[in-house]
Amino acid sequence: MKPFDKLEENYFPKGIELLEYMESLAVQYVPDIDIDPSTGEKYICGTTALPIFIRRFNQNKLYGNFTYEDYIANENIQKTLKGLGIDIDKFWFLLLFIFDYTCGTCLNGIKATGVGIEQLTKFAKAIADNHKDINQFGVSFKKPITISVKVEGKHQIIIDNANAIGYLATVIANNLKEIEEHPWMQSQQVRMNTPAEEKESIHIYLFYKMFNDFFNLPPYDKQFNVRQKKGSITSLSKTLLISRLIHFTKLKSKKSKKSKSSPNDTTSKRDKFASDEFTLKGYIKQYKDKKIDTINSIYF
Secondary structure, eight states, X not given: OOOOSSOOXXXXXXXOGGGHHHHHHHHHHSEEEEEOTTTOOEEEEEETHHHHHHHHHHTTOOSOOOOHHHHHHOHHHHHHHHHHTOOHHHHHHHHHHHHXXXXXXXXXXXXXXXXXXXXXXXXXXXXXXTEEEEETTEEEESSOOOEEEOOTTSOOXXXXXXXXXXXXXXXXHHTHHHHHHSGGGGSOOEEEEEEEOOOHHHHHHHHHHHHHHHHTSTTHHHHTOOOOOTTOOSOOOHHHHHHHHHHHTTSOOXXXXXXXXXXXXXXXXXXXXXXXXXXXXXHHHHHTTOOOOOBOSSOO
């Protein structure tokens, strides 16, 4: 049965059964944070993504050109979902959310600076790694090093004195704990007027990561941890399922170059996502430690 054409809109749209999977993941990526007035401690009280997603769904503004009918007709995807015991309608809304979210990050994101403490740590480490010697006259470096400060509309200031640079790095390194605890150092600064677009390969990785995070959430980590029955030809590999979803959503659509060893091979990379999980595993290996700093332009 096709899910609702419209979802109920209200300020606190909790408990919509069809959005169970979507909401569980959205809490991890777009948490609604509140503060306990009695203790001053922060806590998660749902997700701000829910009303945004519902509104975008009802207004037909979600990214993606794939349909529910095509989703149901995809035998490989449906057989795997059935084999894992996944509700296909709840999973449909999860797919819509993940595709929309990844597009909001990778196709139409917002540029943001790194977290303050991370930038200062990298700054101090880069200087320390270039350190050569310290004596009574000061510090010396293996390679010439400079620090530049540029204020828009003003002349650039260059610091090239080795002792000044060494002292800055020492002050930061010796006070990292105190600096880290300062609230200014824990948040990113967003440049709302600076759009950002991630590479297609990063988009694919984020798409995979969100589904993988969902499958690792309780209770789904145990509920959908099903072994393939002996003699069954239906794959229950979640990685292959995600790979086939990449193919289904046309997330990867560019044709690959013909192989030198197989000049007649016209198989696109997108088609490879449908046939096996090895292409996707290459992306996973490449970006497993990747931190995406781009801010989502839709869910924030």
